[in-house]
Amino acid sequence: xxxxxxTGGLGYIGSHTVVELVNAGYEPVIVDDLSNxxxxxxxxxxxxxxxxxxxxxxxxxxEQKLRDFAASEPGIAGVIHFxxxxxxxESVVKPLKYYRNNIYSLVNLLNVYSGKPVGIVFSSSCTxxxxxxxxxxxxxxxxxxAQSPYGNTKQIAEEILIDAITSGDAKKxxxxxxxxxxxxxxxxxxxxxxxxxxxxxxxFITQTAIGxxxxxxxxxxxxxxxxxxxxxxxxxxVDLAKAHVAALxxxxxxxxxxxxxxNLGTGIGxxxxxxxxxxxRATGVKLNYEIGPRRGGDVEQVxxxxxxxxxxxxxxxxxxxxxxxxxxWKWEKYxxxxxx
Ligand code: UD1
Numbered sequence: 001x002x003x004x005x006x007t008g009g010l011g012y013i014g015s016h017t018v019v020e021l022v023n024a025g026y027e028p029v030i031v032d033d034l035s036n037x038x039x040x041x042x043x044x045x046x047x048x049x050x051x052x053x054x055x056x057x058x059x060x061x062x063e064q065k066l067r068d069f070a071a072s073e074p075g076i077a078g079v080i081h082f083x084x085x086x087x088x089x090e091s092v093v094k095p096l097k098y099y100r101n102n103i104y105s106l107v108n109l110l111n112v113y114s115g116k117p118v119g120i121v122f123s124s125s126c127t128x129x130x131x132x133x134x135x136x137x138x139x140x141x142x143x144x145x146a147q148s149p150y151g152n153t154k155q156i157a158e159e160i161l162i163d164a165i166t167s168g169d170a171k172k173x174x175x176x177x178x179x180x181x182x183x184x185x186x187x188x189x190x191x192x193x194x195x196x197x198x199x200x201x202x203x204f205i206t207q208t209a210i211g212x213x214x215x216x217x218x219x220x221x222x223x224x225x226x227x228x229x230x231x232x233x234x235x236x237x238v239d240l241a242k243a244h245v246a247a248l249x250x251x252x253x254x255x256x257x258x259x260x261x262x263n264l265g266t267g268i269g270x271x272x273x274x275x276x277x278x279x280x281r282a283t284g285v286k287l288n289y290e291i292g293p294r295r296g297g298d299v300e301q302v303x304x305x306x307x308x309x310x311x312x313x314x315x316x317x318x319x320x321x322x323x324x325x326x327x328x329w330k331w332e333k334y335x336x337x338x339x340x
Contacts, residue, residue: 001026004028005073005076009028009053011032012191015044019049022053029053032057066108076118085097085101091148103153107160122174124154124175126177137304138305174259174261175261176262177304180232182202185238192331201272210332216289216290219295222294226271228271229272229273233268234270236317240264246313250312265303274321278322282323
């Protein structure tokens with residue numbers, strides 16, 4: 001079996017990708033420092049895939065530890081690099097934490113696997129587009145000045161990867177620009193585990209519905225959109241996970257070389273109010289929400305053109321908004337009834 005290093009493999013997107021790797025016949029090897037994930041996710045993964053995947057706990061910023069890992073796991077054929085800090089607001093307060101975690105770890109990975117035939121899949125973000133001039137946004141749209149240190153780390157990381165391809169340090173790299181990943185695995189055994197008060201829309205919705213939060217605030221209803229609330233391209237995390245397998249398969253083709261980038265979205269934009277309505281429709285649960293002021297740093301609307309992903313990655317999102325909402329709700333209910 002082909003061994004794939006999954007950094008951040010116990011995190012939200014990482015854990016779902018571990019499942020899809022196993023479904024596709026790969027052997028995932030997880031590295032995670034547990035800074036924003038829980039060890040118990042290994043047990044949850046075992047319940048889904050039938051065995052406990054290989055797991056190493058260390059910080060990728062420690063180059064020596066990464067070298068020791070590479071020596072003890074010599075057969076790694078690909079790396080899917082999720083491990084990174086991802087809270088936009090925190091990155092403004094603690095920029096150095098973000099530059100350290102998100103940049104050092106990538107540079108160390110590139111150094112340790114330099115010159116080796118190891119394909120790298122990198123977690124990028126639609127945040128690199130800022131507020132695009134044209135919608136849906138394609139991969140050729142200009143990268144706009146980053147609105148946060150977090151966003152800047154994604155832009156810098158893409159540049160580092162391109163330079164590493166040019167120098168020959170890396171041979172094959174695919175950057176995946178995620179739109180808004182939501183939802184949970186159909187078994188409700190894994191899902192998003194926000195620490196503290198969720199910053200993102202869907203975990204805030206499900207925590208409000210379960211009674212952990214009193215109400216949810218819609219950040220602005222005076223945008224130039226169909227109902228005044230912001231528009232995003234929400235994508236089911238299982239669809240997103242499958243795209244990582246598609247990226248590995250593309251890099252396995254002998255004619256693939258160098259750097260490529262793909263949008264991972266559904267190609268459909270939904271407003272915040274539409275998401276709330278979809279949640280109520282899909283779950284039958286009424287949500288206590290209010291309209292509040294805009295949130296600083298939010299773009300008005302963004303959704304992706306997914307033509308290139310369909311044609312070249314041979315991948316398309318399949319799960320609809322209602323499935324995203326019902327699976328997120330099932331997971332929230334699982335968490336309220338079980339200790340991980
Ligand atoms: C943000 C980042 C994105 C990052 C992602 C990771 C920006 C511009 N984007 O996405 O780069 O990859 O987080 O987590 O910083 N909303 C409410 N009420 C809430 C929470 C959210 O109305 O309580 C609205 C927001 O205004 C936004 C939408 O819901 O319109 C989605 O917000 P969120 O889930 O935080 O994701 P983004 O801001 O799109």
